[in-house]
Amino acid sequence: MKLKMIIGGCLIGASFFLSCTSGEKEQSNTDASVKKEIVNPNGDSELALLMRQMFDESMAAKNLILDGQPAPDFSDQFVTIHTAQETDSTVRTVEFKALSEVFLTQVERLEEAPAEERIAAHNNMVASCLACHRVYCPGPMVKIKKLKIAES
Structure with a gap:
């Protein structure tokens, strides 16, 4: 029983960790696209x-x-x-x-x-x-x- 609780806790912790890090990746991708859009704030002549x-x-x-x-x-x-x-x-x-x-x-x-x-x-x-x-x-x-x- 104790082993099942440890394994369950590890799975919950791992899923929490993975869900947090995937959000960071999305944020950095969004930041990169914003940076690309601001290459020339005056437009491309x-x-x-x-x-x-x-x-x-x-x-x-x-x-x-x-x-x-x-x-x-x-x-x-x-x-x-x-x-x-x-x-x-x-x-x-x-x-x-x-x-x-x-x-x-x-x-x-x-x-x-x-x-x-x-x-x-x-x-x-x-x-x-x-x-x-x-x-x-x-x-x-x-x-x-x-x-x-x-x-x-």
Whole structure:
């Protein structure tokens, strides 16, 4: 009889423990979905989406360069930086146009760079991204810095 009570108590305790932990998992899943929804509280403008594409393409270029391959030709995709609708209309200034021109020039130099200059050309492109983001939108700078390639 005593053994049955011990086993019954263990089963009740185990079911209580499992029901409590499953609630925590649901809560953390809910928290994760809330965090994903708040990625950009201002919405996704054409320029923001283009910048994310630029990051993805630049990360792919970084990996190709690290593998000893040339960077892909992606400058044609980025020309829309001049016409893409921005989140904040005050961004579209003469300085922004100049900084975006520098970026496009650096992308072209990266695409044309000989093997021994690819890392420096890639890092110059990343530096042009950082120069603009320092002025207009510093939030993504931590992410952009991950594009740099350590020079040996």
